[in-house]
Amino acid sequence: MKRMLAVFSARNREFFRDKSTLTWNLLFPFLLLAGFYYVFGQAQPMFKVGVLSEQDAYVSRPVFMSLKHIQFIPYQESGFAFERLERHQIDLIIDIDQYQYWVNEESRNGYVVEQLLVASDPTFQRNLVRGKAIRYIDWVLPGIMGMNIMFSSLFGVGYAIVRYRKNGVLKRLNATPLTALEFISAQLLSRILMVVLIVAILFFGARAIFSTMMIGQYWLLALTMLLGALSLVSLGLLVAARLRSEEFTGGLLNMATWPMMGLSEVWFPLEGAPHFVHQLSQCLPLTHLVQAMREIMIDGAGFVAVSDHLSILMLMSAVFLILGSLFFSWDADGR
Amino acid sequence: MHPVHKKWKYGGNLCCPWLALQPCFLSLGFTMSEVISVNALTKKYGELTAVDSLSFSIPQGICFGLLGPNGAGKTTTIEMLEGILKPSSGEIKLFGERATKKVFSRVGIQFQNTALQDYLKVDETLLMFSAFYENPKSVDELLNLCSLTECAKQDARKLSGGQRQRMLLALALVNDPDLIFLDEPTTGLDPQARRNFWQLIDQIKAQGKSIVLTTHYMDEAQVLCDDVAIMDKGKIIERGQPSALLAKHFKGVMVHLPVEHSQGRSIGIPFEVKGEHIEIVTEQVDETLQQLMQMNIPLTGMQIKNANLDDLFLKLTGHELRG
Numbered sequence: 001m002k003r004m005l006a007v008f009s010a011r012n013r014e015f016f017r018d019k020s021t022l023t024w025n026l027l028f029p030f031l032l033l034a035g036f037y038y039v040f041g042q043a044q045p046m047f048k049v050g051v052l053s054e055q056d057a058y059v060s061r062p063v064f065m066s067l068k069h070i071q072f073i074p075y076q077e078s079g080f081a082f083e084r085l086e087r088h089q090i091d092l093i094i095d096i097d098q099y100q101y102w103v104n105e106e107s108r109n110g111y112v113v114e115q116l117l118v119a120s121d122p123t124f125q126r127n128l129v130r131g132k133a134i135r136y137i138d139w140v141l142p143g144i145m146g147m148n149i150m151f152s153s154l155f156g157v158g159y160a161i162v163r164y165r166k167n168g169v170l171k172r173l174n175a176t177p178l179t180a181l182e183f184i185s186a187q188l189l190s191r192i193l194m195v196v197l198i199v200a201i202l203f204f205g206a207r208a209i210f211s212t213m214m215i216g217q218y219w220l221l222a223l224t225m226l227l228g229a230l231s232l233v234s235l236g237l238l239v240a241a242r243l244r245s246e247e248f249t250g251g252l253l254n255m256a257t258w259p260m261m262g263l264s265e266v267w268f269p270l271e272g273a274p275h276f277v278h279q280l281s282q283c284l285p286l287t288h289l290v291q292a293m294r295e296i297m298i299d300g301a302g303f304v305a306v307s308d309h310l311s312i313l314m315l316m317s318a319v320f321l322i323l324g325s326l327f328f329s330w331d332a333d334g335r
Numbered sequence: 336m337h338p339v340h341k342k343w344k345y346g347g348n349l350c351c352p353w354l355a356l357q358p359c360f361l362s363l364g365f366t367m368s369e370v371i372s373v374n375a376l377t378k379k380y381g382e383l384t385a386v387d388s389l390s391f392s393i394p395q396g397i398c399f400g401l402l403g404p405n406g407a408g409k410t411t412t413i414e415m416l417e418g419i420l421k422p423s424s425g426e427i428k429l430f431g432e433r434a435t436k437k438v439f440s441r442v443g444i445q446f447q448n449t450a451l452q453d454y455l456k457v458d459e460t461l462l463m464f465s466a467f468y469e470n471p472k473s474v475d476e477l478l479n480l481c482s483l484t485e486c487a488k489q490d491a492r493k494l495s496g497g498q499r500q501r502m503l504l505a506l507a508l509v510n511d512p513d514l515i516f517l518d519e520p521t522t523g524l525d526p527q528a529r530r531n532f533w534q535l536i537d538q539i540k541a542q543g544k545s546i547v548l549t550t551h552y553m554d555e556a557q558v559l560c561d562d563v564a565i566m567d568k569g570k571i572i573e574r575g576q577p578s579a580l581l582a583k584h585f586k587g588v589m590v591h592l593p594v595e596h597s598q599g600r601s602i603g604i605p606f607e608v609k610g611e612h613i614e615i616v617t618e619q620v621d622e623t624l625q626q627l628m629q630m631n632i633p634l635t636g637m638q639i640k641n642a643n644l645d646d647l648f649l650k651l652t653g654h655e656l657r658g
Binding site for chain 1: 417418419436439440444446448449450451452453454455459460462463464465466467468506
């Protein structure tokens with residue numbers, strides 16, 4: 001324990017004294033958040049219409065669905081579609097079996113797209129829903145927090161271990177009674193602590209500056225962040241378990257991070273994407289982290305509601321940790 | 336200080352009484368305790384045999400030098416002894432036991448090339464390493480022993496070459512080891528820093544600790560080592576006390592003259608051309624000089640020197656150092 005704490009404390013000092021990394025970790029997410037606030041906070045160029053139908057193919061496809069510049073998103077669960085309509089995340093819902101549509105009267109886009117529907121298919125019956133819009137910044141904040149956790153965890157552990165191995169730090173530590181388990185635990189715990197601290201600053205900073213939403217419980221958000229960080233530092237450990245080349249590790253880590261950036265609903269929802277993209281997305285730890293944080297922050301979801309995400313994050317952490325520890329080598333590349 | 340380990344003087348003919356007394360002890364039936372015992376130690380990398388069936392032992396309390404050109408297998412050998420590298424075959428015993436974690440807790444190591452965690456100060460680095468051991472020396476004691484007190488609060492990355500090597504030595508001493516491995520500890524240091532480092536090693540030896548040193552500085556080996564083994568192509572090709580080895584391989588002194596003094600004529604004495612000078616080996620310096628003067632050979636630029644480990648090294652391993 002004493003030995004692990006010694007490495008833990010040294011690693012924390014190293015993190016805080018590396019000014020460029022610290023600044024980057026703190027500044028980058030704020031810059032992104034501000035950038036997206038001004039770019040995507042303006043009018044959305046495309047209309048989104050949810051489609052309810054029990055038929056596999058749209059046999060009697062309404063004329064409305066042939067209009068350009070409207071994205072039609074099929075929903076299996078009507079409840080989820082109505083929730084999104086209430087929050088202005090989609091502009092209209094049409095049920096092409098029952099010839100009905102639902103519009104949110106408080107939505108500007110809803111009004112315009114309703115006029116298009118009525119003009120092209122006047123037989124559709126009108127229904128109303130109500131609800132305030134969720135700002136994009138509220139929606140995207142959990143994504144940016146998740147992205148920050150991902151980059152900091154993967155590169156903070158993966159890259160650091162490979163650098164230590166390459167420049168001989170690991171070799172020197174291996175010549176002491178320090179065990180691999182103690183070394184790995186110290187690295188992971190140090191990084192998790194740093195990541196959670198940094199993301200907490202981002203979270204409270206965004207709340208103070210942009211008055212972002214937080215409906216759910218703080219302890220559950222903290223637990224989700226911890227489990228998300230654990231799964232991602234474990235993935236970083238697995239990537240770095242045996243490698244010596246920093247460049248190669250960088251390539252592998254980029255290969256791991258960029259698909260997650262695109263497929264884990266960090267910047268935009270995956271509605272309308274092919275089914276296999278959704279399935280692939282569910283294999284990524286960042287997806288579960290971001291979805292759980294979003295449900296807690298925007299929907300006020302409780303422990304039971306996000307427990308599936310948390311269970312998957314725990315399972316992924318266990319798998320990555322076990323494999324990473326099994327493959328871990330103090331030396332490099334087959335020595 | 337262990338009385339039989341006392342080093343009498345620097346340079347020239349070193350004498351370790353422990354080694355000198357070894358035959359007497361053995362003839363009387365005593366067994367010297369060995370800190371390292373190696374039997375048929377071999378390390379192969381594919382087709383390449385880096386270390387080829389080495390067998391040797393090192394008695395307690397001496398400074399043992401492992402010498403050889405680059406690529407001779409010194410570092411591979413020492414890293415197997417340190418437990419860093421796994422031998423392909425052969426047996427290693429430290430303090431008479433097979434090497435285990437417990438045994439390695441009595442060992443201190445200074446690697447040839449090593450880095451430390453960034454952004455840590457000297458005392459913080461020592462403190463972190465101290466936490467790895469059960470009964471470490473205090474940080475103040477280590478700072479004092481290795482003359483690091485003045486740079487204790489300095490970022491370890493900003494140390495000079497000499498300070499850095501002293502800090503690495505302090506790390507090797509954290510656990511107050513009985514056996515210390517020093518792998519080319521003064522490579523890249525300026526002459527003054529090297530001599531400061533030698534003094535530190537001498538102080539450590541004075542505490543009765545055993546040292547295994549690899550170096551390709553022959554003067555360093557001659558000053559510090561009580562016993563040397565010269566390695567080449569993965570094998571030990573010569574072993575013994577530096578003075579005994581020199582006496583065995585060189586009779587007399589070497590007279591060097593600029594090569595142009597001998598051109599186009601016989602000087603009447605056997606000689607060997609070595610680069611820009613000729614070398615005459617003689618046991619009778621006065622007679623040789625008289626002969627040269629009788630032959631009207633100019634003595635301008637003449638040098639007379641005793642053979643040292645550099646000469647022995649070149650004689651045994653060849654003039655061309657392999658990279």
